[in-house]
Amino acid sequence: MLKRIKNVDLFTKNILIVFLGSSLLNFINLVYQLLIAHKLSPVDFAAFNSMLAIYMLISSPLGTIQTAVAKYTAEFNGSGQFSQTQALLSGFFRKTLIMAIVTFFIFLAASFLIIARLKINCNSCGYILAILLALAWINPVIFGGVQGLELFKWSSASSVISGILKLGLAFIFIALGWGISGALGALVISTLAGIFVLYLPIKKNISAKARQHNIDYREIYLYLLPVAISTFCFINLVSFDMVLVKYYFSPEESGVYSLAQMVGKIFLFLPGAISVVMFPRVSGLNARNLSTFATLRRSLFYTCVLVVAAGLVYNFFPYLVLKVLTGKAYLESVVLGRLFSVSMSFFTLLFILITYFLSIKDLRFIKYLVLFTALQFWSITLFHKSLVSVQLILCINAILLFFIHLTLVYKKQRQHSFQVAR
Numbered sequence: 001m002l003k004r005i006k007n008v009d010l011f012t013k014n015i016l017i018v019f020l021g022s023s024l025l026n027f028i029n030l031v032y033q034l035l036i037a038h039k040l041s042p043v044d045f046a047a048f049n050s051m052l053a054i055y056m057l058i059s060s061p062l063g064t065i066q067t068a069v070a071k072y073t074a075e076f077n078g079s080g081q082f083s084q085t086q087a088l089l090s091g092f093f094r095k096t097l098i099m100a101i102v103t104f105f106i107f108l109a110a111s112f113l114i115i116a117r118l119k120i121n122c123n124s125c126g127y128i129l130a131i132l133l134a135l136a137w138i139n140p141v142i143f144g145g146v147q148g149l150e151l152f153k154w155s156s157a158s159s160v161i162s163g164i165l166k167l168g169l170a171f172i173f174i175a176l177g178w179g180i181s182g183a184l185g186a187l188v189i190s191t192l193a194g195i196f197v198l199y200l201p202i203k204k205n206i207s208a209k210a211r212q213h214n215i216d217y218r219e220i221y222l223y224l225l226p227v228a229i230s231t232f233c234f235i236n237l238v239s240f241d242m243v244l245v246k247y248y249f250s251p252e253e254s255g256v257y258s259l260a261q262m263v264g265k266i267f268l269f270l271p272g273a274i275s276v277v278m279f280p281r282v283s284g285l286n287a288r289n290l291s292t293f294a295t296l297r298r299s300l301f302y303t304c305v306l307v308v309a310a311g312l313v314y315n316f317f318p319y320l321v322l323k324v325l326t327g328k329a330y331l332e333s334v335v336l337g338r339l340f341s342v343s344m345s346f347f348t349l350l351f352i353l354i355t356y357f358l359s360i361k362d363l364r365f366i367k368y369l370v371l372f373t374a375l376q377f378w379s380i381t382l383f384h385k386s387l388v389s390v391q392l393i394l395c396i397n398a399i400l401l402f403f404i405h406l407t408l409v410y411k412k413q414r415q416h417s418f419q420v421a422r
Contacts, residue, residue: 021152060235066143108127154198169185226366241376256333263340268347307349345398
């Protein structure tokens with residue numbers, strides 16, 4: 001067995017390293033969420049989730065910078081243009097460092113308003129959020145550089161180390177009575193640690209004195225624009241409802257909603273690996289003008305199997321699942337959890353379709369995604385009579401979006417079949 005592993009090519013080894021690292025990190029993140037759900041009161045847990053939702057909503061689109069940095073770093077490094085690699089990483093680092101400083105001071109000034117509007121009794125949470133959002137600019141450059149240079153052992157090690165540190169510090173800080181601040185503070189320190197670990201192997205490529213080269217940053221930004229829009233809209237669809245619930249409902253009601261949201265997060269976590277594997281496979285087939293629909297069908301099938309299985313487990317044993325996930329199982333959370341199992345299942349299937357369209361650079365879906373993201377926001381704002389009504393809005397929106405995207409795939413398949421027939 002060991003001999004077979006040693007004979008595996010570098011590409012396969014890198015896949016295994018990234019897969020194991022990401023799987024372990026996802027498990028640690030889940031335990032982190034469970035720890036906070038068990039240790040914090042429903043009111044504090046809702047406050048933590050609303051702050052985390054704001055962070056994810058703003059920081060996730062910035063992750064597209066990682067794709068740009070990785071792509072061009074790999075190209076320059078592969079062709080032996082090492083000075084171009086240094087110029088790219090150094091240039092991006094300088095640009096994002098300026099944006100990080102600006103972002104920090106903007107959210108530092110707005111922290112009091114954010115805390116007041118969300119009815120959170122923790123002023124330091126606003127300051128911590130400002131630090132997290134500043135780091136969200138730096139993270140993608142460092143991670144992208146490591147990815148482009150194919151230093152996958154470093155990236156996996158960084159993820160696991162920062163994850164373990166986050167979990168351990170969260171446990172200590174909450175035990176010390178720091179509550180929401182402790183949970184968020186652990187996230188800040190672990191993020192800094194992860195950046196530091198990844199900086200070590202690429203520090204020679206990041207220099208304030210690096211020579212300027214003719215790197216077309218405009219081309220890079222335009223290339224990633226649809227990815228950023230898609231990421232922003234999807235994060236909004238699956239997480240901003242928590243912010244709106246926190247704003248419109250009482251702390252007790254938002255606490256009940258946040259407990260049920262844990263069920264929804266499980267549905268989003270489960271098929272993550274499918275989209276990661278599907279994206280390069282479809283991109284490669286499309287580049288060779290081969291059919292990509294069989295790969296998409298298999299990906300949707302596997303995703304359906306996972307979400308249906310998870311849905312059955314929850315709906316048959318809702319109190320047990322909620323008790324395991326959060327340590328609490330209220331009747332209202334059970335009902336909301338059933339709706340979450342529907343809305344997040346369709347959003348998960350939708351994400352597979354979004355990933356598919358991005359992999360083949362078919363951007364027809366974006367106008368529908370943007371429109372229905374706005375409609376969901378406005379619908380919750382206008383029709384938030386109860387927590388159930390909020391989730392019904394998500395269910396309807398998720399189902400409509402999924403079938404609209406599926407229709408686009410069907411039209412694409414018919415067009416492809418017609419061209420092949422000709």
